[in-house]
Amino acid sequence: VIEMHNRYNEIEYAKAIESNGFLSRFKKHELRVLAKYYKSQGVKNAELKELICEFCERHIPNYNEVRYASFINGIINFASKKTNKLIVIKDIPIAGTEGRAIDKLDIGYEYKRFLFAWLVKVKLNRAIYKISHDAELKSIYFSHEVARQKEIFKMSNLDRKEYNMNEIIKHLYDKGIIDIANNGKIKLLFMENMTEGKKISLRIPTTDIDYAGYYWDQFKKKYKVGYCQECGIIIKKKNISKKYCQKCGKKIKNLQTNQSKKAKRQKEKNMG
Ligand SMILES: [Zn+2]
Numbered sequence: 230v231i232e233m234h235n236r237y238n239e240i241e242y243a244k245a246i247e248s249n250g251f252l253s254r255f256k257k258h259e260l261r262v263l264a265k266y267y268k269s270q271g272v273k274n275a276e277l278k279e280l281i282c283e284f285c286e287r288h289i290p291n292y293n294e295v296r297y298a299s300f301i302n303g304i305i306n307f308a309s310k311k312t313n314k315l316i317v318i319k320d321i322p323i324a325g326t327e328g329r330a331i332d333k334l335d336i337g338y339e340y341k342r343f344l345f346a347w348l349v350k351v352k353l354n355r356a357i358y359k360i361s362h363d364a365e366l367k368s369i370y371f372s373h374e375v376a377r378q379k380e381i382f383k384m385s386n387l388d389r390k391e392y393n394m395n396e397i398i399k400h401l402y403d404k405g406i407i408d409i410a411n412n413g414k415i416k417l418l419f420m421e422n423m424t425e426g427k428k429i430s431l432r433i434p435t436t437d438i439d440y441a442g443y444y445w446d447q448f449k450k451k452y453k454v455g456y457c458q459e460c461g462i463i464i465k466k467k468n469i470s471k472k473y474c475q476k477c478g479k480k481i482k483n484l485q486t487n488q489s490k491k492a493k494r495q496k497e498k499n500m501g
Pocket of ligand 1: 476
């Protein structure tokens with residue numbers, strides 16, 4: 230079984246591709262990551278082409294050098310572009326000043342949790358920009374696309390049945406915490422005077438980026454949080470005995486059920 234890769238740690242991602250072959254159906258994307266990785270290792274274009282061709286020969290059924298020539302060239306050109314750097318972000322640091330700036334706002338807990346996830350996302354985008362462009366991105370404007378906003382909602386880990394994303398955004402707008410710019414983009418006013426103090430309060434590993442909401446709980450010491458014993462992601466500890474995240478918990482339970490069924494069948498077989 231191939232473990233889920235961390236899309237913000239392309240070194241690990243590339244190494245996994247290199248040793249396992251393609252990890253998803255997004256072959257072009259994975260070849261680009263692999264090519265960027267080789268490039269970062271100092272591999273020159275001629276050799277890079279050879280390596281990528283070899284990989285394709287091994288992992289693409291019916292691979293044909295002539296038929297794939299322009300596809301391969303596209304990969305090499307992509308990896309040769311200066312702005313297409315290998316993305317390696319281990320974690321997103323959150324300063325105490327940033328957390329407190331959100332906490333000071335006159336809104337309920339769930340809204341703060343949402344804003345915190347938003348802050349994390351913006352800081353992640355800035356980190357990616359810094360690697361690709363070698364420059365700081367200071368913008369506090371956020372995409373008007375609903376899909377991008379849904380990502381924030383997901384990251385905030387708010388209960389979908391209990392909370393409504395549009396209602397949250399409208400409330401933040403009414404409170405003057407965000408604004409809508411002329412071009413439709415969202416202006417994150419709450420970040421305008423936010424300073425990144427030197428004292429880092431917590432670090433969110435990029436493997437946990439979809440669980441930013443739990444880190445707000447950790448910052449506020451609202452709930453006890455822990456880490457899944459199977460995959461290591463952050464979890465809310467409703468009770469001390471909780472060991473696994475939902476996904477792993479299900480997996481392990483299924484495994485146990487199957488094993489006990491098997492044992493039962495075996496027992497019946499032996500008896501019969
Ligand atoms: Zn887990």
